[in-house]
Amino acid sequence: MIRLGIVGATGYTGVELLRLLVPRDDVEILVVTSRELQGTKVAEHFPTLRGHLDLAFCGPDDPGLYDCDAVFFATPHGVAMHSAAALLEAGVRVIDLSADFRLKDRFSWERWYKTKHTSPELIREAVYGLPELNRDSIRSARLIAVPGCYPTAIQLGFLPLLEKNLVALDRLIADAKSGVSGAGRQAMEDYLLCEASESIRAYGLSGHRHHPEITQTLTQVAAKPVHLTFIPHLTPMVRGILASLYAPLDVGVSLCEADLQSIYEARYASEPFVEVLPAGESPATRMVKGSNKCAISVNYFRETNTAVVLVVEDNLVKGASGQAIQNLNIMFGLDESTGLKGIVLLP
């Protein structure tokens, strides 16, 4: 029985961790914290958990966290970096869903997140929790930085092309569409039903925090600098990310669509949560809603010698809480799919 804690479980990634963890027999949730809701029953805040979880929120520094085998941080950025060191020292492994340990370049992190980093020494130790790339390091990691929602989809979509050295690295494009839950449960005018429904728009044109995270991984994989145009779009739906990736093939590279299809199928053949779709099939976000699956369609346009890779995921599952649990499973030597095999609701 693995004992778990969740810090800051009042938002969407928190309740998603609970949805996926509560039914399991091999883990026990010891502590769930919330600064504001301390003392309130979790199931009172999230009625969907009624009859499933009989725990009340503790304070953020509850000592029970130190009795856990692992603690998830489902907090805004700037929280985990304060608490991780003490937990690690006490032998508790930390899985951070926030951005605190994602960027290896501390100064870049401080620029993008406008905060001084308080645990720079842990940045180096933290393992970037993308199992399809870093499975081995995850196994023995003490501290996991769970990738962001956009980075997960975009990195998984570009990886095979970069590993095979097929594309022009200076002009990659990621046109990504996200549901509104990506903004979290914050009461902001922009995310009201009356403002966000029946409309689509781009945002983050002056730069998005996921940009350096994406290129950090892509650059590492390509072993050369990678330049990316990344435009996220707010889409009138609750869950889901569709990343439409455009990669001009390198001059001299000559491929047919079937070659690309084979490269992707081979790359992800043994991945439990990456599904390369049959040629010609286009992925819809609803096909992965509530699931940890990432579905990829590979296409090639001869006229422009461009690969177009379409990737869908649920931003709250493979893009956050599901991936965090996938990391947990790997860290504790469990079947990687444990608790993540649910079938998607349709329609």
Add this chain to the structure above:
Amino acid sequence: MIRLGIVGATGYTGVELLRLLVPRDDVEILVVTSRELQGTKVAEHFPTLRGHLDLAFCGPDDPGLYDCDAVFFATPHGVAMHSAAALLEAGVRVIDLSADFRLKDRFSWERWYKTKHTSPELIREAVYGLPELNRDSIRSARLIAVPGCYPTAIQLGFLPLLEKNLVALDRLIADAKSGVSGAGRQAMEDYLLCEASESIRAYGLSGHRHHPEITQTLTQVAAKPVHLTFIPHLTPMVRGILASLYAPLDVGVSLCEADLQSIYEARYASEPFVEVLPAGESPATRMVKGSNKCAISVNYFRETNTAVVLVVEDNLVKGASGQAIQNLNIMFGLDESTGLKGIVLLP
């Protein structure tokens, strides 16, 4: 008083023509046809017109069409090409919202539309009804091919870059997102609320009929072959198109964002329906819903030396019926904005 007919007014572009034309004092709607609804009151089929229009549908070949000054075709492709010649001969001007006369290359048209063209001699005469490009020819045209919804947005977005010779013509990208009304009022499973809501997906991966239409215009403007990757996406909303355009600048071209902004502002300064947004503002489709306006945001990404142009329009207005009426206004020497000045509903 301009006398008007509408052929095939039972779909979304038909009712949109009526919404925009019925309140006008300077036009009179003589004939509205429908093969299936012959004899039914138009306002019975479209309750929104009750109290506004007291006309019944006529048959598709109603002689009243020949008493009109202009006739709109709001039909599927393959209808207007059969009837246009006789109307033109009778002195009736024809404004075709379908694709029949959009492609100058008859054989390309026949390949994409899988039909033999029955009026090839009219293809040459037809004027492509994009006022921002062809205003002068529209004035005296007898036969207008109203541009498609995607082509309108994408062409208006690329025009200034191509006219100024700024971009690499071999790798343009248009990632376009359309509301479901783009599919018309056809009872198909894919467009059911239960199938199309709460999800986004790409489609037309093997080629979309608007592709040759877009590149025909871009090639003409650039006076050189233009190669485009065009990926349309079905978005969970009723109306609106957002086209996110990616144009790598030509090697050697060195520009700042302000230059691009000026180029667009200058190009469209006197256009009544193209609004170049202030720098840094991102257009949302709901800001043009129900309006004939096309709003454009110009952005430059130094890292990839790429211009990113974001264009929104209402696919049923500037992308169809509104633009058809803009053409009508030009053809008959009226103020181009007549009947097209309504303020958008918010929220």
Add this chain to the structure above:
Amino acid sequence: MIRLGIVGATGYTGVELLRLLVPRDDVEILVVTSRELQGTKVAEHFPTLRGHLDLAFCGPDDPGLYDCDAVFFATPHGVAMHSAAALLEAGVRVIDLSADFRLKDRFSWERWYKTKHTSPELIREAVYGLPELNRDSIRSARLIAVPGCYPTAIQLGFLPLLEKNLVALDRLIADAKSGVSGAGRQAMEDYLLCEASESIRAYGLSGHRHHPEITQTLTQVAAKPVHLTFIPHLTPMVRGILASLYAPLDVGVSLCEADLQSIYEARYASEPFVEVLPAGESPATRMVKGSNKCAISVNYFRETNTAVVLVVEDNLVKGASGQAIQNLNIMFGLDESTGLKGIVLLP
């Protein structure tokens, strides 16, 4: 030219007033106020007004208000009651969209709105601005209390039955469904797209402020106490109210559906904004979206001897700003429909 002011025009009823008033030639908007946005261009706050209105927000006590012929209050409750007296004294007519002058019983108002009323002497003078009931008093009124959104639909639905003395007054039921815009533009968690979409729920079970307003009018019309069960429901859409009204017929009353239909048709025969639908037709909220129309369907169920009246309106138009303008038109002797004849967008 009627000179107008709008106090507190930053919310949904404010922008709706502007949408409907700005295109008119017979009115001039002199002043638009906002405490927070003083100095900002109105069209910067509401981009849909760009190119249509070139005014900046003034402060809430701008002296320009005293140069107006009429001033609208599109404010939360508790604002108009402070400013109305001075404006009236200066000869400015006041049209209040808030609740300040709706309830004739000052103490009831103070209980429901949890505020001391500062202008009790004006309560008696204020005319309840439901033209279908009070048209004559509206003509000469100095101060109009524009009815709430639910009350408008529910009162118009019940009026003919009560006037004809047909129903049991002790057990009326109004099951009302409203779009989310009824909650205004407030950044509250409950109205986020992620919380309010894909779900329906009742609210206000312990009492809704519109309840006393509804029964005040019904009691006045029936000239006897009326008892109503009123349950509002939050519906996953932006605009629209559907009120499903259930009225058990009085013992002894024997009617067929055709009788009821005739009663409603006769009652509303000359009303420009109430449409009694043909028997058997069911009204959908989208059929009146953006319009000042209220559509009513009358049904009779023999098994339970119950009349079921279905009423739809746009909560922001006939339920607020449109009705306010209808009052303006009546007060100034204009055609009642001026500026309110737009055709509904479909789809």
Add this chain to the structure above:
Amino acid sequence: MIRLGIVGATGYTGVELLRLLVPRDDVEILVVTSRELQGTKVAEHFPTLRGHLDLAFCGPDDPGLYDCDAVFFATPHGVAMHSAAALLEAGVRVIDLSADFRLKDRFSWERWYKTKHTSPELIREAVYGLPELNRDSIRSARLIAVPGCYPTAIQLGFLPLLEKNLVALDRLIADAKSGVSGAGRQAMEDYLLCEASESIRAYGLSGHRHHPEITQTLTQVAAKPVHLTFIPHLTPMVRGILASLYAPLDVGVSLCEADLQSIYEARYASEPFVEVLPAGESPATRMVKGSNKCAISVNYFRETNTAVVLVVEDNLVKGASGQAIQNLNIMFGLDESTGLKGIVLLP
């Protein structure tokens, strides 16, 4: 291991049965039939089942059905009545999600369904599969008529009041709101996203087939004739039913809200899938989406002496496939909740 067949599994209730049954270890799906898709892999038709189910559709009369322990019919009405007898004779138990065996009055069935009933002798044997009412008969039943979606919610909401003899039976009202999936996966214009989104409307005003089903049960429970006004509404969401029930208390009955609350809590205390909400809480359909739970809120309005009961369920789960499986569990002596304990996705 219970061997199962599903006849007609191409619609929404079919895929919902599969979603809930496929992950189970104690059942095996032998046969899934479809007339049109015979030979096609089920997971090709429903991509959400990829990697979960490796079966192809058989023809509708596949002999494999006779090897099953139980067969579900997820067909339109008029199919099960032809096949049930032979299956029962072969010892196969039948769980019919269609309406074929719901009405005990054959002639009423024939009137409402406009078809001659071909198995009148089985009507009497069929057990109406509402476990909260008929659990004992379900245990030994050979043939189950699974209740309709509206009837399940409305009957569960009224039961305690009728059993306690508290309400006036001649004037019950059920104002029910359903998501669009209630209409099934049929490609009809009315259910297109462009027609059904952003709008609410009543339908079935001339009578709905679920009406006689509802009153049959209510009359049986009350042991007196029950008269009901039932108005269903099409709500712009995919899944969910909210039934708002209005029951005038009998003259002479004097109750407080707490009494009603206790009556409901007592009635459903041991029911695994009926949750009586804490007093004052209002149920939202999204709180039961994908779950077999039915949540009930009990309210009392003194002014009209009326009980208002709010009931939510997922129309495809407790209103169809989940309830069918609950019946299966009871029939085969399993824990009634087996396979039905999943936690609801939020948001």
